[in-house]
Amino acid sequence: MQADERFTDATWPASPEKATLEGKNKYLGFWLFLGGETVLFASLFATYLALKDKVPNGDAALAKDLFELPLTFVATMLLLTSSLTSVYAMYHMKNNHFKQMQAWLVITVALGFAFLGLEIYEFNHYVHEFHHTFTSSAFGSAFYTLVGFHGAHVAFGLVWIISLMVRNARRGLNLYNAPKFYVASLYWHFIDVVWVFIFTVVYLMGMVG
Amino acid sequence: MDIICITFLHSEGHGIDFYVLGLQISGLGTLIAGINFLVTIINMRTPGMTYMRMPLFTWSTFVVSALILFAFPPLTVGLVLMMFDRMFGSNFFDVAAGGNTIIWEHLFWIFGHPEVYILILPAFGIFSEIFATFSRKRLFGYSSMVFATVLIGFLGFMVWAHHMFTTGLGPIANAIFAVATMAIAVPTGIKIFNWIFTMWGGSVKFTVPMLYAVAFIPSFTMGGVTGIMNASAPADYQFHDSYFVVAHFHYVIVGGVVLGLLAGITFYWPKMFGTMLSEKLGKVTFWTFLIGFHLTFFIQHFLGLMGMPRRVFTFLDNQGLNTGNMISTVGAFLMAFAVIVMVINIIMTSAKNEKVGNDPWGDGRTLEWAIPSPPPFYNFKQLPLVRGLDPYWVEKMEGKKEMTPAEPLGDIHMPNSSILPLTISFGLFVAAFGALYNMDDKTWTLPIIIVGLLITFVSMLIRSVKDDHGFHIHKEDLMDDKDKGGKA
Ligand SMILES: [Cu+2]
Numbered sequence: 001m002q003a004d005e006r007f008t009d010a011t012w013p014a015s016p017e018k019a020t021l022e023g024k025n026k027y028l029g030f031w032l033f034l035g036g037e038t039v040l041f042a043s044l045f046a047t048y049l050a051l052k053d054k055v056p057n058g059d060a061a062l063a064k065d066l067f068e069l070p071l072t073f074v075a076t077m078l079l080l081t082s083s084l085t086s087v088y089a090m091y092h093m094k095n096n097h098f099k100q101m102q103a104w105l106v107i108t109v110a111l112g113f114a115f116l117g118l119e120i121y122e123f124n125h126y127v128h129e130f131h132h133t134f135t136s137s138a139f140g141s142a143f144y145t146l147v148g149f150h151g152a153h154v155a156f157g158l159v160w161i162i163s164l165m166v167r168n169a170r171r172g173l174n175l176y177n178a179p180k181f182y183v184a185s186l187y188w189h190f191i192d193v194v195w196v197f198i199f200t201v202v203y204l205m206g207m208v209g
Numbered sequence: 210m211d212i213i214c215i216t217f218l219h220s221e222g223h224g225i226d227f228y229v230l231g232l233q234i235s236g237l238g239t240l241i242a243g244i245n246f247l248v249t250i251i252n253m254r255t256p257g258m259t260y261m262r263m264p265l266f267t268w269s270t271f272v273v274s275a276l277i278l279f280a281f282p283p284l285t286v287g288l289v290l291m292m293f294d295r296m297f298g299s300n301f302f303d304v305a306a307g308g309n310t311i312i313w314e315h316l317f318w319i320f321g322h323p324e325v326y327i328l329i330l331p332a333f334g335i336f337s338e339i340f341a342t343f344s345r346k347r348l349f350g351y352s353s354m355v356f357a358t359v360l361i362g363f364l365g366f367m368v369w370a371h372h373m374f375t376t377g378l379g380p381i382a383n384a385i386f387a388v389a390t391m392a393i394a395v396p397t398g399i400k401i402f403n404w405i406f407t408m409w410g411g412s413v414k415f416t417v418p419m420l421y422a423v424a425f426i427p428s429f430t431m432g433g434v435t436g437i438m439n440a441s442a443p444a445d446y447q448f449h450d451s452y453f454v455v456a457h458f459h460y461v462i463v464g465g466v467v468l469g470l471l472a473g474i475t476f477y478w479p480k481m482f483g484t485m486l487s488e489k490l491g492k493v494t495f496w497t498f499l500i501g502f503h504l505t506f507f508i509q510h511f512l513g514l515m516g517m518p519r520r521v522f523t524f525l526d527n528q529g530l531n532t533g534n535m536i537s538t539v540g541a542f543l544m545a546f547a548v549i550v551m552v553i554n555i556i557m558t559s560a561k562n563e564k565v566g567n568d569p570w571g572d573g574r575t576l577e578w579a580i581p582s583p584p585p586f587y588n589f590k591q592l593p594l595v596r597g598l599d600p601y602w603v604e605k606m607e608g609k610k611e612m613t614p615a616e617p618l619g620d621i622h623m624p625n626s627s628i629l630p631l632t633i634s635f636g637l638f639v640a641a642f643g644a645l646y647n648m649d650d651k652t653w654t655l656p657i658i659i660v661g662l663l664i665t666f667v668s669m670l671i672r673s674v675k676d677d678h679g680f681h682i683h684k685e686d687l688m689d690d691k692d693k694g695g696k697a
Contacts, residue, residue, distance in 0.1 A: 021252070029248045032278060036240060040282035043319075047290065047301070047312055054307030134299055138307035141299035145290070160673075167674040176676065 007174070012096040017182035020175050030183045034190050041194050044146045045201060051142035052206070060137050061130040063206030072203045075118045076195065079154075082111035083192040086185045093181055098172040101181070105165055108188065112158045119151050143202070150198055153191050160184050219295065223645050226295060229288050230641040234634070236281050236288075243277030246270055255576075256615040257595030261355065264575045264599075265348060268355050269334030272362040273327050279366065280323035287316035296647050314376060318369035326365040328462065330358060332469025333400060336422045339476055340404050341599070342572050343419040344411030350403040351598060357396035357403075364393045374445045383442040390440035397433060401426060416570065417491035421472035424499050425465065432460030435510065450520070453513025459506040471498065471551070479569040483582045484562060490554040494547045501543025508533045574599035579612045587621045590687050618688070620681040629672045636664030 013019040018027055053062045089104035123144070126132040134144045161184050168177050219225075250271045254263070263271075291313065293299040300306035302313060341348040348354060370378060370386040404426060413419070435457040439445050448454055471494070479485045512533045517524060524530050568578040576593060577584070579601045593612035597603040604612055640661025647654040 024252055025248050028252060029244050032244045032247055036244075036278045036282050039279050040286060043283045043286035043316060047286065047316075050309055050312055051301070051307065054309070056306045134297065136306075138300040138303065138309070141293065141301050141308075145293065145299070163670060163674060176678070180673070 007096060009096050012173075013175075014094065016094065016096075016173070016175055016178035018179075020179075023175065023179035026179045026183055030186055034186065037190065041146075041149070041197070044149055045197065048142045048146045048202065051138045054139050054142075055137040060139070061126075061132045062139070063202075066126055066130055066132060067203050067206045069203075069207065071118065071122060072199060075115055075122075076199045078111050078115040078118070079192055079195050082108045082115070083189055085111065086188045090182060090185050093173065093178060096173060101173075102165055102169070105161055105181075109158055109161055109165075112154055112161075112188075116151065116154055116158070119147070119154075123147075147198060147202065150191065150194055153194070157184070157188050157191055161188070226292070226645050229292050229295075230644055233285065233288050233292070234637050234641060236285055237637075238634070239277055240281045243274040243281075246274040247278070250274075255589075255592045255595060257600075259595075261352065262595055262598050262600070264334075265337035265351075265354055265358075266331070266334035266575075269330040269337075269358055272358050273330045276323045276327050276330075276362050276365060280320045280327065283316045284320035287313055287320070290316070292644075296644060311376065314373055315369070318372045319366075321372065322369040323362075323365045325458075325461070326361055328466045329469075330361065332425075332466050332473075333358065335469050335473040335476070336404065336425055338575065339418045339422045339472055340407045342476075342570060342574055343414045343416055343422075344408045345414070345572050346407060346411035347599060347602075348403070349406035349409070350399070353399055354403050357399040360396040361393060364389065364396070368393065371440055371442075371445075374442045375449045380442075387440050387442045391437055394433065394437055401430060414572070417486070417488055417495055418472045418476035420492070420495045421468050421475070424495070425468045425472070428464030428468065428499075428502070429461060432457060432462075432464050435460065448513065450518055451513035452509045452517040452519060455519055456506050456509035456513060459509070463502055463506065467502075471495075476570075478558075479565050480577055480582050480584070482559070483564050484558050485565050485569055486558050487554050490550055490557070494551045494554065497543050497550070498547035501540045501545075501547060504540030504543060505537050506540070508536045512537075568601075574602040576600055576612070579604075587623060587682055590621075591618055592616050618684055620683055621687070622679055622681055624679045625677055627672075627677070629668050632668040633665050633672075636661045636666075636668060639664060 016023070018024050055062065085104050085108045089101045089108060092098075092100040092104065132140050132143075134140055164177070164180055164184055168181075173181075250263075250267060290299070290301040294301050294303065294308075300308045302308045302310045304310065337348055337354060368386055368390045370376075370382060371390045374383050374386075404422075408423075415423075435453070439448055439454065439457055448457075475486055475491055512530060513519075515529060515533075517528075517530050517533075524534070565582055567573075567581055569582065570578075573579075576595070579593065580589060591614035593600065594615035596613070601612065604610075638661070640658050643654045643657030643661060647658065
């Protein structure tokens, strides 16, 4: 099976991301990479929990002073929805519907940018209203490192998906680029799962004490 | 007093930053290589090569790659925290701002203990191949060997706090980690006995690799025994940070890993370069290295018990430590002599350049000995059919000279060469160079960091958007160089 061969809806395989050896290798390798990323974020979560509310003096803001549910709830909804839209994109990828896939990816990326915008607003808010900065306390360092690492992952994912969409805009799907789209969507889901944990461990647990 | 404490809180200069950045970049390379090995082993085995027919060297590489995948990220995070503290003023380890230095100890050792298995398991794999080859007998207890390797890999993640017994985690944590550590002696013991039983009743040939393998068993076991001593938390309060610990880990690392490397280099030299190292010089290297090794490190057990501390490169006169250290020094020179003889051996062998055939040891059991030395860049013209453990030996026992092909002769798909991995790492080098000097308000460092990262990310982008379908070696070309071997 040639990787750049043209397909009709009838000849397009059911799992185009795994139809070539190259695709299979990318698919498995990326799952393994996400295993390593899981340990990376687990270490950051452990560091955050150890340093939560650890501040140099009584004036410094603590988790319960900082976090507000409405803002983080909206951010969570944006990112969860973007995960759903990337599922729709992959559904159309598997059915060889390139245009619909691109459309859903555009929505995914837009939601990702909205999330990132909220995060920037949120960090700005903490810095100016509460003087809660990266260098103000161990709590601040741990908070911005954990949430910032996630934000950097989101930004990387946005650049990645956009470059895939632009690169393949005129040639459509084949067995060479299908695994690339699939792996990028796996990454996007992973970012979403990490955010669910951040929402729970950092924000919800931060607000209740 | 206060002022002294503050000035000595962190290491001055760029030394630590150099290590942090260097480890970070090489750790990234290790992680990606680990994923590559895992995917290759899972997806690309030849027909008939089931998991339980894989050579032990492949099995240990497989387990080690999994260890790399899960052990390196905690190190990455630990290094990031330190980097942020030193370069960007964060407070992870600054107690006055709420920081906690124990986090570093945990993150480092969650990596650090699996790392010692990342070192030793490949050596175990090499020795397993050597024992079977030169006992001319199938490895004893193959499946228990696989099981023990996997179990060691698993338990390796459960024991990191045995490096922190004196940190003050409390008696319950210390007891749990002590028991878990001692449990690792069980799978390791299984391996030791399997190697001994492989030799039992075999027709043993004492080539240089086999000499290393035989010497490895008592040397490594001595390190294992002191490991159990260190694992006893109450006793460890005595051994901690003394030369006893230095003696222990050199017995397992030099007596295990370095002997494994020397054995592996000698064993696979003909396969890698097509020439055979001199056995005579090899034996000189072996004996001087082995004697030098024990001379250097055995005495250090006693130096440690006499109170000599670790991590100090000088000691006071008239403390009763002079003789022991002199013996150590003599041993170190013997080891250096051994390695110099090995280098001379390599130069002489390369100068003579007497080419050898597929199976220069005459007793090769695994697939690599069925193809020319050094192998052609596509390895096998036709994928070989594996019909049992030690497939080449299986064919030999049936009177065949080569492997049975599993496929008709056809085009071979190969990946293209690419400059991009080099530019990706060059960008990281540039960025790290800038970060190294990113202190004391220098203005030129930030642009250097940005340029370096740009080189890396743009290279990654090109790698992603540029199609690379590889190329095919055509069937006709493969048939032309029949004289070059290519027994499939
Ligand atoms: Cu350990």
